[in-house]
Amino acid sequence: MVDTGCLCHSVIDETLVRTNKLKTKQIKPRPLLLANGKKTGDIKEIALFELDIDGRREDCWAYVAPSLIYPLILGKPWLEINDVIYMAKRRCLRFGRRNKGLWVRASGWHLHEEPLAIKRRVAPFNKDLASLSSVTEFADHLREARSSEKTIIGAISMDDITRALQPKMEQSRAEVTASLPEEIREFVDLFLDDEPNTQRALPPHRPGIDTKILLQRDSQGREKEIPWGPLYGMSRGELL
Template sequence: MDGEPFIADVRVNGTDFVPSLVDYGCLCYGAVSKRISLSPVATYTRPAAHLGECSGDGKEVKIDKITYVSIDLDGHQQHRVFMYVIDDLNWDMILGKRWMEDQDVHIHAKEGYLEIGSNGVQYHKWSRAFSQQLADQLPPHRPGVDLKIEVLKDEHGREKPLPWGPLYSMSREELLVLRKTLTELLDKGFIRVSSSPAAAPVLMRDRYPLPLLSETLRTIAKARWFTKTTFRTRYGSFEWLVVPFGLTGAPAAFQRYINSALQDYLDDFVSAYIDDVLIFSSGSLQDHRDKVGKVLQRLMDAGLQLDINKSEFEVKAVKYLGFIIEAECGIRVDPEKVEAVKEWATPTNVKSVRSFIGFANFYRMFMPEFSPSKLKDLLITAPILAHFHPERETIVEDASGFASGGVLLQRDDKDGLVRPVAYFSKKHSAAEANYAIHDKELLAILRCLEQWEPELRAVEHFKILTDHKNLRYFYSERRLTERQVRWSEFLSRFQFELEWRPGRKGGLPDALSTGPGYAGQLLR
């Protein structure tokens, strides 16, 4: 840019405003001075290089460090922005050519302003939804939504005696934090001094249902774009005027409210799990932006505030409910969630065993062999599960040994490979273990179809591969047992054909039904 340099005030890492040079002559993404890199931000050493394209004046400078910063330019926010660290930089920060191109920045020198065409400006109309000032204010009463604490009654309809909770011992440091927290909550109006005759940690639960994780993941399969009571203290008794974290009825109450606010959009292009809202779409970027605008407007109308630091806009991959969901690719385990598995100590009691199994069970749909001896490796190396597409060729492989097992597969239109969508296994009960082989195989099919009924009911036709040849003649049998008649009625809901394949080719389903050590190759 010719003439006077263009200087913009940029808030760095959520603190100070920094005069920054916006320079098309700086060919890299951007650079910061040593002063900025000394703030509480990680700095990484890299092999030294001498570059003349990042200093802003064309002089060759030594660069051996990089860092990541968050920047806020008049409401346009970016997180983890890559920057070179230059010791003797003339400016605290330079935003270069690559940044301008990436963010679609245009300099209007005569008028003295920048035009930024990315999502920070796209959604500026709804900036009040991200206002910290509004978030710190007491929200309005919402009839029909405000929480009410019900007192339990005895068999005669009389209220039970109200409990008086004990005080817990606290260290001096904990007491200082408690006093500071109480002061902040009182100043915001979130709590008030209470004269209530009761204070207890136990409340009645709100039974409003939370969304099923499996249904939520199915709903977003084709998306291309994603945007995710009185208490006693040493200092007296206080009562909440807002719903606190940990209140047993809070999740259900908030889920009810968020569902009512977004009712028209749920499962169409929005998924809301308590306070985690995901907007998804399979169309154009502009179509996605229109939908984001609708959701932001609806949340503003409902008086809900969002955290800009936890928001992502117009991304192709997103962390949601413990998974990584990637456009046109699939669902995989969040590496951060399972990193601790590598260092997980061997369980030494019933409680620790339950804790580990419970953690692993959350991800069992990724694991073809769900056995304690292999859980660590299976979690760490969990494959990417493909999204389910009703129009693709669909195959169910089943097997039955000591358990029912199966894998749901679909052929990828791009490379012709058959990829896993989900795994399933369930141990036989004592009675089921005594079934005839014919019925065990049929039970395996039945359980697979029950597990994946929402997906398979949407498919016009699919194959079931079985290693029991006689099952092909099941529908032609004249005499069926009472159990087989019940099963036949359920199977008639699906459009499938049974195809025999030799047991030795069962591979993965056989491993699911007979235990570890038998996993083979998927179909090719």
């Protein structure tokens, strides 16, 4: 969870640290204060781990605290260090500049209600993964999941996304055919990889017919800077 009201860098639940055997480091005891100023105990260690948010990875640390409601809370200092802006109305985070940054939506936008015939899918927590949600949204989804007779399909895990983005293993014609719906299996040739020295091979490069991309120029005749940013400004989940 991202919490702009949390004044420390980040806090992680002690049970999560022990269960996933995260690397920890002892520190000088520091008092843990609530918003009303009351002390609830001392923080005696920090956890070190890799944080993955929609493909954006960073080495992260967090104070280890017992009995947190959320597994991980990213606080205001973390937002400032990473130049992150929380867009409350759009329920998303923006990393970096508006036109060149990464946009991350709150979890829950991709949830769908399906018939009971579809089984619930629950991905195991991985120490390299992190999710984004708001307090009220998480509570609403939890109550709905417990009370509704319908099955909710949750988001795929970051492991699934990472595997989908990795280079694919070459498949045989029979394997490709079996993976296609019956209605389009007659077009299996369109789904096969190009093979050199066959009819499906790409034509050889023909010099002299290259296509140029003409860049725009400013008032002084100089080429304008090419903008950079994530593909279409979309998160990994949206791209898939």
